Amino acid sequence: MLNRIILIGRLTRDPELRYTSNGIAVARFALAVNRNYSNQQGERAVDFIDVVTWRGLAETCANYLKKGRLVGVEGRLQISSYENNEGRKVRNAEVVADNVQFLESMRDRNDSNQSFGSGSFEGGNNNFNSNNFGSSNRPSDDPFASDGKPIDISDDDLPF
Template structure:
């Protein structure tokens, strides 16, 4: 039997992204996303908000941490993941979260810069704990528009 695990969400960040590194040196960023649903019930305008935890890995995690802050609009594509753990007190906990395959920065509203471009939100990411050497970069931005962060290797069509 076939199955599909795909999620696409458009919403606002509920908190600043938190960047950490695994012992192997992989970047991991977590952030919350609020997705609103507006509807009418018995002639009354209603709004329902769903709060979703998002996890991004690798270069995408570093880019999200560098450019996004609380309140920014983002389009997240990924998959649902069920995670469970035990607290130090012995209580079992679990939750669903979205593992992001792609995070797209959406244009900013009139409250920000008028051209919709993104500037780094933070000065520099925290240093990696003795991370293994990284492969050399391709150098430069390869002709990409400087108003957006460079794409991940996963975003390239080849």
């Protein structure tokens, strides 16, 4: 059996961070994900998908994600059901995220002067896989930014 979900979308609201009675962090947010087709007016339909993250991943998402940020989410679909006040059975679907990728920097969104870059947060080990985390990421800090000049690399520097 296989239950894997991969989504790319924008947050519809800031993540909501809470803690269980055992002190485990849980964050919830929703993603707006465009469908692949447009209606007759040329507008794309959008799905709003609930996402839940746990532990360190939840705290990281709550600290660094904001409404409108573009993210990639990998996880599993979880469907729960309960009986509402009227006695009707209600089903709820959400994605339990194992991995959240920040797909644009805050500077790209013009939300802030400080950029946190793009990176990956995984629920299992909560590693951040970006080299520019927390850097100001100014163009002068980029060693690969050139002003049109060729880069001098000797054959001894090449790995092949």
